[in-house]
Amino acid sequence: MKIYDVLILGAGASALMCAANLDKKLSVGIVEGNGKIAQKLKISGGGKCNITNVELSRDNYDGDQEFIFNVFESFSRDDLLNYLHANGLEPVIRKNRYYFCKESSDEIIKIFKKATKHVDMYLNNDILWVKKSGATFEVKTQAELLRAKKVVVATGGKSYQSLGASDIGLSIAKSFGIKVKEFTPALVGLTVQKEQFWMKELSGLSCPAAIKIGAKTIKEELLFAHKGISGPAILSASLYWQKGNITIDFLSDANILELIKGSKKLLSSLIPLPKRLSKALLEALHVEDIECKKITQSAKERLMRIHNYEFAPAGNFGFSKAEVCRGGVLSEELNPYTMEALDVKDLYFIGEVVDVTGELGGYNFQWAFSSAAVCAEGINSST
Numbered sequence: 001m002k003i004y005d006v007l008i009l010g011a012g013a014s015a016l017m018c019a020a021n022l023d024k025k026l027s028v029g030i031v032e033g034n035g036k037i038a039q040k041l042k043i044s045g046g047g048k049c050n051i052t053n054v055e056l057s058r059d060n061y062d063g064d065q066e067f068i069f070n071v072f073e074s075f076s077r078d079d080l081l082n083y084l085h086a087n088g089l090e091p092v093i094r095k096n097r098y099y100f101c102k103e104s105s106d107e108i109i110k111i112f113k114k115a116t117k118h119v120d121m122y123l124n125n126d127i128l129w130v131k132k133s134g135a136t137f138e139v140k141t142q143a144e145l146l147r148a149k150k151v152v153v154a155t156g157g158k159s160y161q162s163l164g165a166s167d168i169g170l171s172i173a174k175s176f177g178i179k180v181k182e183f184t185p186a187l188v189g190l191t192v193q194k195e196q197f198w199m200k201e202l203s204g205l206s207c208p209a210a211i212k213i214g215a216k217t218i219k220e221e222l223l224f225a226h227k228g229i230s231g232p233a234i235l236s237a238s239l240y241w242q243k244g245n246i247t248i249d250f251l252s253d254a255n256i257l258e259l260i261k262g263s264k265k266l267l268s269s270l271i272p273l274p275k276r277l278s279k280a281l282l283e284a285l286h287v288e289d290i291e292c293k294k295i296t297q298s299a300k301e302r303l304m305r306i307h308n309y310e311f312a313p314a315g316n317f318g319f320s321k322a323e324v325c326r327g328g329v330l331s332e333e334l335n336p337y338t339m340e341a342l343d344v345k346d347l348y349f350i351g352e353v354v355d356v357t358g359e360l361g362g363y364n365f366q367w368a369f370s371s372a373a374v375c376a377e378g379i380n381s382s383t
Contacts, residue, residue: 007148011037014351014368015154020115021376029120049105050362063356070336075373157325169353187323189230190313210252211237236359260292328355338378
């Protein structure tokens with residue numbers, strides 16, 4: 001039976017980047033449960049794939065800061081852009097922040113298909129378990145038993161279960177005694193308590209907002225949904241929320257008292273938000289919608305809560321609506337310069353299966369690509 005130099009489990013962003021950067025003299029196989037590669041890359045960013053972000057630092061991630069820093073020092077955003085440029089892809093910047101494929105995600109998928117033509121693809125092959133026998137790994141799938149000298153686990157998280165996502169990566173890690181943090185939904189909408197049900201009645205409306213959780217503030221678009229609140233601001237904020245209060249500033253670029261000062265207009269007319277939202281906010285803050293100049297001091301104090309509306313979400317929308325997962329193989333178990341497990345020689349973990357999760361906006365693909373490139377270089381150097 002053939003023994004591969006490297007078997008990569010998964011065929012997503014990190015798996016393909018790793019395979020593309022491995023030395024061509026190595027025999028490489030990719031094992032994937034789906035019938036096609038790069039399924040999440042394909043649909044992300046509205047089909048145009050938000051590859052990375054203009055503003056990139058470890059502060060955009062939930063995880064071990066030093067570990068993240070070391071990985072990005074080895075393969076940075078500029079390294080990624082240079083790699084794409086060398087392969088004929090010039091991402092475009094949207095909203096002055098986000099790098100997207102110009103036409104569609106097929107552009108980046110095409111690069112990986114070309115770079116992995118030499119790789120044996122085992123598609124429609126769900127992974128059942130991984131064991132080590134001497135210096136060789138055995139990978140059991142639903143169809144066959146594969147062997148390899150090195151195994152790279154790039155199986156992602158539990159979000160997008162419609163695309164075959166699972167927690168098999170954590171099961172593999174645990175079978176080798178490697179510590180993990182169980183997956184929980186991240187980059188996901190938040191449900192609300194009964195006192196905030198007024199938000200659900202605004203389903204479909206959006207507005208710019210600043211969401212504060214502890215010392216973290218996220219400024220982006222907030223979307224009211226029939227389940228609660230969502231949109232880019234909430235999705236990124238959800239990464240840092242587990243329980244307790246969050247604070248919303250609905251007018252982060254203005255001062256409400258300055259806006260209404262001395263005006264004869266109704267309060268709802270001067271608040272620069274959709275009228276339905278303005279009226280709902282006033283009701284939630286127990287402020288009567290009267291002429292601005294008639295507002296009392298106590299009403300002004302309540303009105304100021306438009307800048308710090310504080311409440312505790314009830315929960316989140318769950319894995320089915322989550323963009324990614326928080327949790328994974330603990331970074332303390334891995335070498336940040338190779339992504340190899342410290343206590344299991346020749347076993348590597350990359351991408352979302354590692355306990356590093358980024359905010360919305362290309363950060364998670366950047367992590368996938370960076371951790372994969374670091375892993376490939378580590379393997380190339382050891383063979």
